[in-house]
Amino acid sequence: MANNKKTTIHDIAQKLNVTASTVSRALNENPRISENTRKAVLKAAKELNYEPNQIASALRSGRTQLIGMLVPNINRAFFSSIIRGVEEVANSLDYRVIVSQSSEIFENEESAVKAFLNVRVDGIIASIGKNTENFDHYKQVLDRGLPLVLFDRTTADLQTSQVVIDDYQGGYLATSHLIAQGCTRIAHFTMERKIDIYKERYRGYTNALLDHNIKPDENLLFSGNLQLEDGREHTLALLQKNQEFDAIFSASDYAAMGAMQVLKEKGLKIPDDVALVGFLNEPFTSFTDPPLTSVNQFPIEMGHTAANLFFDALHAGKKKVVPKKTVLQPELIVRASSLKEKH
Amino acid sequence: MANNKKTTIHDIAQKLNVTASTVSRALNENPRISENTRKAVLKAAKELNYEPNQIASALRSGRTQLIGMLVPNINRAFFSSIIRGVEEVANSLDYRVIVSQSSEIFENEESAVKAFLNVRVDGIIASIGKNTENFDHYKQVLDRGLPLVLFDRTTADLQTSQVVIDDYQGGYLATSHLIAQGCTRIAHFTMERKIDIYKERYRGYTNALLDHNIKPDENLLFSGNLQLEDGREHTLALLQKNQEFDAIFSASDYAAMGAMQVLKEKGLKIPDDVALVGFLNEPFTSFTDPPLTSVNQFPIEMGHTAANLFFDALHAGKKKVVPKKTVLQPELIVRASSLKEKH
DNA sequence: TTGTACGCGTTATCAA
DNA sequence: TTGATAACGCGTACAA
Numbered sequence: 001m002a003n004n005k006k007t008t009i010h011d012i013a014q015k016l017n018v019t020a021s022t023v024s025r026a027l028n029e030n031p032r033i034s035e036n037t038r039k040a041v042l043k044a045a046k047e048l049n050y051e052p053n054q055i056a057s058a059l060r061s062g063r064t065q066l067i068g069m070l071v072p073n074i075n076r077a078f079f080s081s082i083i084r085g086v087e088e089v090a091n092s093l094d095y096r097v098i099v100s101q102s103s104e105i106f107e108n109e110e111s112a113v114k115a116f117l118n119v120r121v122d123g124i125i126a127s128i129g130k131n132t133e134n135f136d137h138y139k140q141v142l143d144r145g146l147p148l149v150l151f152d153r154t155t156a157d158l159q160t161s162q163v164v165i166d167d168y169q170g171g172y173l174a175t176s177h178l179i180a181q182g183c184t185r186i187a188h189f190t191m192e193r194k195i196d197i198y199k200e201r202y203r204g205y206t207n208a209l210l211d212h213n214i215k216p217d218e219n220l221l222f223s224g225n226l227q228l229e230d231g232r233e234h235t236l237a238l239l240q241k242n243q244e245f246d247a248i249f250s251a252s253d254y255a256a257m258g259a260m261q262v263l264k265e266k267g268l269k270i271p272d273d274v275a276l277v278g279f280l281n282e283p284f285t286s287f288t289d290p291p292l293t294s295v296n297q298f299p300i301e302m303g304h305t306a307a308n309l310f311f312d313a314l315h316a317g318k319k320k321v322v323p324k325k326t327v328l329q330p331e332l333i334v335r336a337s338s339l340k341e342k343h
Numbered sequence: 344m345a346n347n348k349k350t351t352i353h354d355i356a357q358k359l360n361v362t363a364s365t366v367s368r369a370l371n372e373n374p375r376i377s378e379n380t381r382k383a384v385l386k387a388a389k390e391l392n393y394e395p396n397q398i399a400s401a402l403r404s405g406r407t408q409l410i411g412m413l414v415p416n417i418n419r420a421f422f423s424s425i426i427r428g429v430e431e432v433a434n435s436l437d438y439r440v441i442v443s444q445s446s447e448i449f450e451n452e453e454s455a456v457k458a459f460l461n462v463r464v465d466g467i468i469a470s471i472g473k474n475t476e477n478f479d480h481y482k483q484v485l486d487r488g489l490p491l492v493l494f495d496r497t498t499a500d501l502q503t504s505q506v507v508i509d510d511y512q513g514g515y516l517a518t519s520h521l522i523a524q525g526c527t528r529i530a531h532f533t534m535e536r537k538i539d540i541y542k543e544r545y546r547g548y549t550n551a552l553l554d555h556n557i558k559p560d561e562n563l564l565f566s567g568n569l570q571l572e573d574g575r576e577h578t579l580a581l582l583q584k585n586q587e588f589d590a591i592f593s594a595s596d597y598a599a600m601g602a603m604q605v606l607k608e609k610g611l612k613i614p615d616d617v618a619l620v621g622f623l624n625e626p627f628t629s630f631t632d633p634p635l636t637s638v639n640q641f642p643i644e645m646g647h648t649a650a651n652l653f654f655d656a657l658h659a660g661k662k663k664v665v666p667k668k669t670v671l672q673p674e675l676i677v678r679a680s681s682l683k684e685k686h
Numbered sequence: 687t688t689g690t691a692c693g694c695g696t697t698a699t700c701a702a
Numbered sequence: 703t704t705g706a707t708a709a710c711g712c713g714t715a716c717a718a
Contacts (some may be wrong), residue, residue, distance in 0.1 A: 026505035049460055051460060052461060053402075053461075053463065054461050054462045054463065055398060055401045055407065055462070055463050056402050057401045058398045059396075059398045059402050060401050064398065064462075065443075065462075066462070073427075074423050074426055074427050074430070075420060075423040075424045075426075075427050076418075077418060077420070080417050080418040080423045081418045083417055083418075083442070084416075084417050084418050084444065087417070087442070087443065091443065091455075091458075094458075096441050096443070096458060096462060097441070097442060097443075098409075098439050098440070098441050098442075099426070099430070099440060099441075099442050100430065100434065100439070100440075101427065101430065114394075115434075115437075115439060117394060118394055118395060118397050119397045119407075119408075119409070119439060120395075120396065120398050121396065172544075197368075257630055266633070283626075283627060284626060284627035284630045287600055287627045287630065287631055288608070288630050288631065288632065289631065328414065329508070
């Protein structure tokens with residue numbers, strides 16, 4: 001069946017007694033072509049089962065229709081959903097997405113960007129690694145005039161478009177909700193990093209307290225890696241220090257999960273004794289017992305936005321547009337872990 | 344800083360007063376070159392900040408170092424872990440992975456494969472969509488002599504390498520474990536599809552019963568889409584029909600989760616009244632209450648294996664090797680949902 | 687061991 | 703509107 005030799009525009013040209021350039025024009029919606037030859041070319045192309053060679057096209061035109069996408073971890077629901085969002089937009093415009101993951105390792109991040117540049121991607125969409133403090137590899141991308149869009153984990157050191165969610169608002173929403181449920185002694189689990197997102201969530205938490213005339217208490221603040229184990233430790237510490245508390249707002253669902261485990265082990269009722277709110281809206285949050293209230297970051301929409309910003313920059317081309325920063329509003333998904341009976 | 348013009352092998356050649364072909368050979372570990380010039384070229388390349396243009400190389404050599412990877416859903420833990428596994432191997436060999444998702448829609452699957460061929464990937468690693476019954480697009484890949492590796496969702500209609508887990512063994516392990524816990528009335532949730540995997544799990548279930556002299560009972564068998572809602576319905580049906588049962592083996596964690604919810608709502612104790620085993624080992628299984636026993640499919644290892652099979656086929660080149668089928672052994676992860684007190 | 691010459695398939699720039 | 707020609711950057715027979 002399948003021809004061993006792939007047909008090229010020359011084959012089509014030969015068949016129609018025209019030149020390859022005419023065929024190329026016909027295939028690329030070039031206006032400098034008559035409607036008749038255009039139709040003839042399209043017909044012949046179909047007959048000969050022509051498939052364009054994008055590599056040759058890329059070499060000549062300098063455009064590969066490839067987007068390099070860099071994420072810390074592909075098998076985290078948040079990131080894979082963002083990839084999905086980017087893909088949806090990209091594929092609809094006939095672009096392909098190349099994915100690499102840094103695994104939060106700086107060297108991987110550097111080499112992935114370099115690899116992207118070597119395959120001559122048309123641009124890069126990336127989320128910065130936790131421990132990255134040097135951005136030269138990203139600057140190289142910008143120096144080459146390629147679009148670079150950052151999402152979620154961004155930095156002010158790079159003058160480029162970015163999309164984040166309003167982490168402050170997320171922290172504020174979560175905390176206000178707990179206060180509305182009657183909680184006044186609200187602990188917070190956070191992480192100390194250069195990354196802004198945790199600071200913002202913490203700021204939202206603090207301001208929500210202040211706005212409701214509750215004085216933030218340092219004894220209720222815990223910093224760690226926000227993994228399940230950290231949540232367990234923080235909660236045990238809370239209990240051991242005999243701190244009075246009636247709620248926990250964790251900047252990550254995993255640490256919230258650790259808290260839930262410990263609270264249940266100690267016989268405390270959720271949410272009546274301690275109300276619980278996480279952050280990320282990981283898939284598992286609806287499967288815990290009780291289901292965990294959390295902050296949804298709309299990852300698919302974030303992917304859509306990142307892709308749109310990318311194509312904006314791409315189409316702007318040389319004439320450097322002002323980088324745009326899009327801030328998405330998060331949503332508090334209220335579940336049983338924080339919803340007290342009407343009081 | 345960054346040169347606007349990217350340096351090519353010609354620039355290096357000029358600087359060293361040699362020809363581009365010499366530079367090319369030096370850069371490609373071609374043996375037909377003296378050690379001296381090789382070193383000189385490498386030095387000059389570094390000085391001029393040379394980065395190879397993989398597009399030009401691909402056009403000339405016919406190899407893009409790109410692997411097209413097709414999955415039903417990128418944001419399912421099982422699949423994103425497999426992607427991760429493939430990436431690890433591929434990147435270490437300087438290959439990049441292009442990911443597309445079919446979303447279980449046949450047309451997407453077709454167009455993704457076509458897009459892969461257009462960018463001239465060196466081969467494809469894919470998992471077949473649920474509803475796919477026509478494999479012509481995959482046959483085209485094979486006709487072109489490109490490596491094609493199928494994972495998890497495979498078909499006997501295609502003569503190509505594949506990697507699956509031993510679903511039969513998974514079903515057998517799960518069921519035997521429940522029997523060892525003293526269960527004799529074990530319900531099974533399955534799905535009716537052309538895909539083999541569910542049939543195999545069911546076969547494992549049946550044979551485990553028979554091997555322990557338990558007669559399979561059709562009244563304990565439920566077929567659906569294996570989503571949470573299906574699990575709920577099946578369990579309610581079990582209870583309403585007043586069927587005697589002391590365990591449920593669900594071919595999916597989601598349906599098992601639905602069962603867990605209903606059982607708890609009805610005041611039944613897990614595992615004492617009803618023991619519960621799922622399949623997939625989704626991340627959430629360790630966060631449920633009680634944690635859910637499940638069958639681990641080692642997705643990352645599956646990705647490694649798929650990549651290795653891919654490179655086997657790639658290196659075999661034209662001399663069509665016999666397609667290999669690798670069967671990975673699953674592992675039962677025993678958690679509290681099925682672990683009864685010693686009896 | 688190195689150079690010469692050409693081609694991979696397409697697109698861009700002329701000129702007609 | 704179409705054709706002729708060159709070029710994108712690299713790899714590889716073949717010759718030297």
